[in-house]
Amino acid sequence: MRVVVPYRVADPKTRLASLCSPAEREALSRAMLADVLDAVRAVGEAPTVLATEAFDPPGDTETPVRIDDRPLSPAVNAVLAERAGPDSPVAVVMADLALATPGALSALFDADGPVVFAPGRGGGTNAFVSRHPDFRTDYHGASYRDHRRICEDLGVTPTTVDSYRLGTDVDAPADLVEVLLHATADGRTRDFLADRFAVTTGDGRVGVERRE
């Protein structure tokens, strides 16, 4: 299976700007990418990073990087157009799935069907597998709903895997709680965040605050 991990190199994770400096956002984003790449490798697949510009992938400099400076949908669709088919599945896994484990990815990769989705919170499509030559993405808006419509137009019945881990992408401050509580203890992302932030439960609402 070809596994592609899209990654925006410059100014990542802007929705975390209220909590993290630009350097921290970059380091966090690289840590999440490294953890996702590790999880993909742990199930025996060799990931490719689909990056918006040249950069050194974290951890392992042998990860192939394909550069495409277009927005996410056309960049992913170019890979699908070249590669996806019944005998050549393509998986697309977002780089900010900091809770992804080999087990959760296996469930996605092994699920049967021409198109298999792992939906994300807020209508996102956090990961998918396509074995159909004509499936294309449209990541704007509620992409999960749009992707299901695209399948319907193709006469394809999509499969959906039920995974909290794959359904949790890290974009907003509230998502940091998820990493601190659920990310694997030996991951770079959790290490990075646990050094800097703690979970708070002050008024009954759960959040994070910077450590002293």
Place this chain on the structure above:
Amino acid sequence: MRVVVPYRVADPKTRLASLCSPAEREALSRAMLADVLDAVRAVGEAPTVLATEAFDPPGDTETPVRIDDRPLSPAVNAVLAERAGPDSPVAVVMADLALATPGALSALFDADGPVVFAPGRGGGTNAFVSRHPDFRTDYHGASYRDHRRICEDLGVTPTTVDSYRLGTDVDAPADLVEVLLHATADGRTRDFLADRFAVTTGDGRVGVERRE
């Protein structure tokens, strides 16, 4: 397995007050309870509602109701103290898991282990199974973390199931998007909400707005 569904009868879902009238919040809350009870029954279990006061359970008046006007933790702990053990598992499933399906509940009920958790967003414990006589709950704050600590103190290694459906409880306006996109098409909750709200993607952010 004894399956208990805690339910607050009066003034439910206050975090939805900006979107829904008190009557709508009550109707929505009853619809979610009915859907959860249906999903529990669909896997062959007979649920009991653990209610804060007397009321008529929706849909099926034969559902047993146990009344306990104490806060959630002591009310649940009383059931655990009476019932839970290696040969008498107790499952506690929150009434606002509007995405719960029989498949997702089966994965929880069938998972091995003395204590099995289905964590929820924001540190919650949306559902669990206990087969240990001494496990007790503490739902305040980041309960998933606290419940893991309680297990640790008992020398118990908990199991966690990975389910987006069980991980999604419906509390806040953003959660309505999840119901509209992911709840089963024949559920009461989705029917109720789809009649009143639509998913919006105006500025790239996904939300809901009331239908005209």
